[in-house]
Amino acid sequence: MRLLQNIGLAAALLVPLGGGAAERARIGVVGDLDSLTVGQDGYCGERTQVDKKAWRGIFVDGDERTWFGMKATVQLGTGKVDCSGEFSFVPAAAQTYIIRYTWAAYQSDQCLFELFRVVPGGDPVRENLTREQPQVCLIK
Numbered sequence: 001m002r003l004l005q006n007i008g009l010a011a012a013l014l015v016p017l018g019g020g021a022a023e024r025a026r027i028g029v030v031g032d033l034d035s036l037t038v039g040q041d042g043y044c045g046e047r048t049q050v051d052k053k054a055w056r057g058i059f060v061d062g063d064e065r066t067w068f069g070m071k072a073t074v075q076l077g078t079g080k081v082d083c084s085g086e087f088s089f090v091p092a093a094a095q096t097y098i099i100r101y102t103w104a105a106y107q108s109d110q111c112l113f114e115l116f117r118v119v120p121g122g123d124p125v126r127e128n129l130t131r132e133q134p135q136v137c138l139i140k
Contacts, residue, residue, distance in 0.1 A: 023061065023062055023093050023094075024059045024060065024061065024062055024093065024094070025059070025060055025061075025062040025066075025091035025092060025093060025094070025095050025096070025097065026057060026058070026059055026095075026096045026097070027058045027059075027060060027066075027091060027096075027097045027098075027099060028055065028056045028057065028058070028096070028097070028098050028099070029050075029055040029056075029058070029070075029098075029099045029100075029101070030055070030056075030098060030099070030100050030101070031072070031100055031101030031102055032072060032101065032103075033052075033055075033070055033071065033072045033101050034071050034072050034073055035049065035069075035070070035071045036049070036050045036052075036055060036068065036069070036070055036071075037049050037050065037068065037069040037070075038050055038058055038060065038066065038067070038068055039066070039067050040060060040061060040064050040065065040066050040067070042067070043067055043086065043088075043132055043135050043137070044135060044137035045067070047067065047069060060091060061093075062091055062092055062093025062094060062095070063090060063091075063092060063093050064090065064091075065088050065089070065090050066088060066089065066090070066091055067086065067087070067088045067132070068086070068087045068088065068099065069084075069085075069086050070084060070085055070087065070099075070101060070113060071083070071084040072084070072101055072103070072111060074103050074111070081111075083101075083103065083111030085111075085113055085131055085132075086131070086132040086134065087099075087113060087129050087130060087131055087132060088129075088130050088132055089115055089127065089128065089129050089130060092117075095117055095118070096117070096118040097115060097116065097117055097118065097127065098115070098116045098118060098124060099113065099114070099115050099129065100112075100113070100114045100115075100116065101113055102114075113129060113131075114126065114129065115127045115128065115129035
């Protein structure tokens, strides 16, 4: 139930796509991230640095793998912890998604990146967000 409460507000902010946007997917990102990059040209392809003000409405081509670079810094009593990762998924056209970042101190101090598909009039559905293995992009 707590999961649904946490993403319920974010889901309310993301209005499902209508009519003319059938080929696009909408992605909202919630959580205390420091930076977010998005791209659809492969792991090493061009990415756009997304301004924090635009995180609730990122539009991408539907049915195409989309890569995300996400980074957050958590201040602990013993110092700072870097939470970052490279992720991807294939958003379906005309669908709305939420990516949620949380720091889970109750789970051995780990950062969590989760993906949910918005279901109008229903509960958000958890989807698979693939954590990508680091790659060296200088020679690609």
